[in-house]
Amino acid sequence: MTLENRRLLRDAFGTFMTGVTIVTTMDDAGMPIGFTANSFSSVSLDPALLLVSIAKTSSNYARFLAAKGFAVNILAEDQKEVSNTFARPSEDRFAAVNWQAGPHGAPILAGVAAWFDCSTHQVIDAGDHAILIGRVEGFDASGQSGLGYYRGSYFTPAQAGAALASGPAVVVSALIEQEGRVLLQDDGRGGLTLPTARVGAKGATATLQALIEAAGVTAVPGFIYSVYEDVAASQQHIAFLCPSTSGTPSKGGFVELAPNGFDDVTDPAMRIMLERLAEEARVGDYGIYFGNQNVGRVAPVTTKT
Template sequence: MTHDLRALRNAFGAFLTGITVVTTRNDTGDPIGFTANSFTSVSLAPPLLLVCLAKTSRNFDAVTRSTGFAVNILSEAQKDVSNTFARPVEDRFAAVSWRDGPHGSPIFSDVSAWFDCSTHQVIEAGDHVILIGRVEAFEDTGLAGLGYARGGYFSPALSGKALLAGHDMPQTLGAVAERDGEVVLQESADGMLRLPSIELDNGGEGVDALFGHLRDLCCLPVAPGLVYSIYEDTQARRQHVIYRATLGEGEIAGAKLYPVDALPLERVADRATRDVLTRYAQESSLGNFGIYVGNQEKGRVHAQVARG
């Protein structure tokens, strides 16, 4: 059977992916790289990942002959980097801050994560090859990733702002902010605990205000994450939107960290918040988070299609 290649490509493009830039050095030692969204993890033991490379790529010979390559997962602020490495720009690396990784391939600053790999295997696959790399070094920065689907970019922050702008009821924005297996909770005068949150009654830059509030509260760097829970309090007629976040290093102030696996739920008065924290503890142990959509009593958890 023969297929319309454009139609097939469009159908493949329905799958929501992240965006990476694959880098290495050519025979003369110059850095080279290209944008790719055909990336996936393969194995934890041994640590393997793969990317696909078209045989028509101008980087084909250099990449397939190299002893290693790096995969830079772009963060949501790096759309320009994606575009630069997807086009025949003369000096692509002049447009990005980078350094050599521990295994020798270029790694970028401000990415969501990077993996510096040795070449494990190159497999023929039609008009592409599959590059399997063994992870020699990596870093996860906690920054939200840049997404791509049907020829367009999306990001958690932009999606969140669109969500907030499209809703006409008062909202409470909250965050489940984690660091090293502990989450932030605020204590009220009566000793009860709650998630860090802000009230949003008149629209505006709610997402930015939320994470700004979290930074001010904790006096720590904050890496915003994905939407984690969206529910309506049907009695108060208020929508709650809760995001994930990752805290940076330093001494916390204005709140306290509590172990995810031993949360004092008896001190959380709000039932919906207890449900959020209970689900977070369960999903955190698996490393697989969803998005709850519903009301304060019942709803559905949807699989996430982008990184948090």
């Protein structure tokens, strides 16, 4: 499969709405390890079986295959930061969360919507992943709503309810550009995204400024670079080009503006926007996009300030 087809396939997979889980175990040295996953499914009630998949490229791959079991922690809707903690590289992800050993010994995270502590029932080779089938040895559900994931973004039942009540959400992204590079951050699913937030009661300007401050770099809000309606996500998306003069980001890192350098950006519309920015930065001729996530037009602007 070509690189382009793999990207299209990942986007197609992303149209399936899932929950977000943290899969955990104890390695042979007695250290807790874990990763974020949405490749979770129930398998059987009798016997009680479930499955989750792990990439063979994962640093945890060998240790999970050697472990006697694992736990699946279904995150609650207020645990997006827990998901991000386990999705990004870290020497000790468990230092930032409360947890305890489950009845079969795997780490159970505090505050989750549900957890399942499993013995390893079977491991199935599956291309560039392995499927871990676990036999449920203990479980519990808190009654909380779970954290959702769709097309590269989190969603929650509360957020969905508010969106239904108030119409399409307005989302702001910061295109923080510094010396021919743009700032990208973990999207919580092993991919990349721009600093992005939903506009709250304080408005788009305050939301954009908060994104810049959270990024930890010196940048100024510039002109609107793209305005488009994401019909599938019921969002109005506004991206601002924000020149940065200095600073090392506190979250994420700068990526070179190259036409083919954004394959890890999971949102297709955002990826196309970044590819356009790379080309326009190369020639020094910028435009503003108006449309939806699939089709629109670019109105030229004279200079970038």
